[in-house]
Amino acid sequence: MRGLPVLADKGYTGAGAGVRVPVRRPGGGQVLDPSTRGWNTYVNAERAFVEHGIAHLKTRWRALARVTLCPWRISAIIATALMLSTWEGRY
Missing domain, CATH: 1.20.5 (Single alpha-helices involved in coiled-coils or other helix-helix interfaces)
Structure with a gap:
């Protein structure tokens, strides 16, 4: 990807260097720290624009x-x- 990080969903966890995914919540009912929750919010918000655009193109x-x-x-x-x-x- 020419040295740029790629944002992906949790399904791509472990895809390798450069693929940025949200952090999964630890088991046992633990809560993520504010920094990690912020990262998850950022990744999901950025992906939402792309997914909306692709859905529009596929329906149109x-x-x-x-x-x-x-x-x-x-x-x-x-x-x-x-x-x-x-x-x-x-x-």
């Missing part, structure tokens, strides 16, 4: 709902759909 552009292309190839298609969605909202 039905062809994107079942895409199985390589992520590098789909990027150009997503960028085009995003640009068209932006233009559509202006007029």
Whole structure:
């Protein structure tokens, strides 16, 4: 990812260096410290914008709902759909 950290959900725990996930709550009813809770809030808030955008693109552009292309190839298609969605909202 060109040296940039990637934000992911808890399902990607252990994915490796550079993948930032929220910290899981310890077992036994323990509470996370304020610093860790703040980190979890930040990661989840940032992911929410991306997930909302992807949901919008998938519902607006039905062809994107079942895409199985390589992520590098789909990027150009997503960028085009995003640009068209932006233009559509202006007029």
